[in-house]
Amino acid sequence: MKKYINLATALIASLKPKSKIPIIDSYGESMLTQDEQQALMEWLFGSLMGAGYIGKAHLIWDDGKDREREIFTALMRNEPIFLYRQGARPTPTVEGYVWRLIGEHPSLRVYQLVVEGEED
Incomplete structure (x- = not known):
């Protein structure tokens, strides 16, 4: 049942207009200092801007x-989804x-959500 509610919520959200400005929504509790965040x-x-993406992205602080x-x-x-x-x-x-590690970030703790099989 929960999966259907999540899917319905996502479907409704997909109908909203997309952001024209760069924004990152974050979810969860970060264990980083304010400066590190x-x-x-x-x-x-x-x-994101270097890749030519302007819009909303999502960052999950992986708190389990x-x-x-x-x-x-x-x-x-x-919209792109990242995980710390x-x-x-x-x-x-x-x-x-699957979560694909983004090796460009020095912490080696940043991942991007990708379709399974396309993680290369």
Whole structure:
């Protein structure tokens, strides 16, 4: 039942107009200092803009909680989803998708959600 509610919420969100300005929504509790969070956000904004993406992106502070609703919403809107791993390994994601490590970030804790099989 929960999966259907998440899917319905994501479907409704997909009908909203897309953002024309760069914005990153974040979910969860970060264990980083304010300066570390700001540096990560600046790096992420720079990476998105460097790739030519202007719009909304999503960052999950991996606190082990279920973020299926946020993931489905972003997927339905075709918006990039990132995860900052705070534990030993990232929390599993929705079926058919995997977290791909972004090796360009010096912490080696930043991942992007990609379709399973396209993680190269």
